Amino acid sequence: MMAETSSLERRVPAERPLSPHLQIYRPMLTMMMSIVHRITGLANYFGTLLFAWWLIAAASPNGYAKFQWFASSWIGRLILFGYTWSVIHHMLGGIRHLIWDTGRGFGPKEREWLVAANLVGSIAITVVLWIFIILTMGVG
Amino acid sequence: MAGPKHIRTPLGRVLGRGAAKSGTEHFWHQRLTAVANVPLTIAALGILIALLGRNQAAAAQILGSPAVSIIMLLFVSSIIIHMRIGMAAIIEDYVHDESAKLTLLMANTFFTIAVGLAAVYGLLKLSFGL
Numbered sequence: 001m002m003a004e005t006s007s008l009e010r011r012v013p014a015e016r017p018l019s020p021h022l023q024i025y026r027p028m029l030t031m032m033m034s035i036v037h038r039i040t041g042l043a044n045y046f047g048t049l050l051f052a053w054w055l056i057a058a059a060s061p062n063g064y065a066k067f068q069w070f071a072s073s074w075i076g077r078l079i080l081f082g083y084t085w086s087v088i089h090h091m092l093g094g095i096r097h098l099i100w101d102t103g104r105g106f107g108p109k110e111r112e113w114l115v116a117a118n119l120v121g122s123i124a125i126t127v128v129l130w131i132f133i134i135l136t137m138g139v140g
Numbered sequence: 141m142a143g144p145k146h147i148r149t150p151l152g153r154v155l156g157r158g159a160a161k162s163g164t165e166h167f168w169h170q171r172l173t174a175v176a177n178v179p180l181t182i183a184a185l186g187i188l189i190a191l192l193g194r195n196q197a198a199a200a201q202i203l204g205s206p207a208v209s210i211i212m213l214l215f216v217s218s219i220i221i222h223m224r225i226g227m228a229a230i231i232e233d234y235v236h237d238e239s240a241k242l243t244l245l246m247a248n249t250f251f252t253i254a255v256g257l258a259a260v261y262g263l264l265k266l267s268f269g270l
Contacts, residue, residue, distance in 0.1 A: 052262060056259075060196070091182075
């Protein structure tokens, strides 16, 4: 008994294989788009600060002028362009996930098509929206 | 064969909730708000585009009108619930230190409620005046 206990105490953790993680896999579009979905969600999270600022600013001429100054600056435009794409991309990605939630669209062709459509669609919609915005608002 | 086929009580079987009693609320609410977010985001983007190039008085008048204000309030409510659950999932996935995790989960709740109420305040002020 004594010998058994001491052998248990001296036992070192067995070297078991760890489950494979990201660096093991060849990057795939579905995997990358899963990561992008999470990153755009994160960006949208902090983007709500801009949204709340805009709503509060809309109540006063001074506040609105400050927001418009930000929104028409090149850095403001860049942030808002990114925010637009992030929201649209996350929305289309969400629709993709809702389709997947029904059990459809998991075939090798379909899942690739869905993520490609997600990316192409989000970029296309954002660019069209921003062409309209630039045409309405002017360049700066 | 003697004995029951499984060890769950008849009541437990009827309720069908397993040992944890709950646990799918976050999963369900994330999908519920995701479905709501699609039309609400499209509507919010549409409202935003309609306000392009208008001055503050016009923007305030449109944002304070009943239909626009209610759509925006629904949009804010839905995205706030959605982003709180999403951020909690991110924190739980990547932050393993227990105290840091709890701190960030609390901060997540504080942030989402604060930014949500700020947006609601802005909308109500536009509707009901100063």
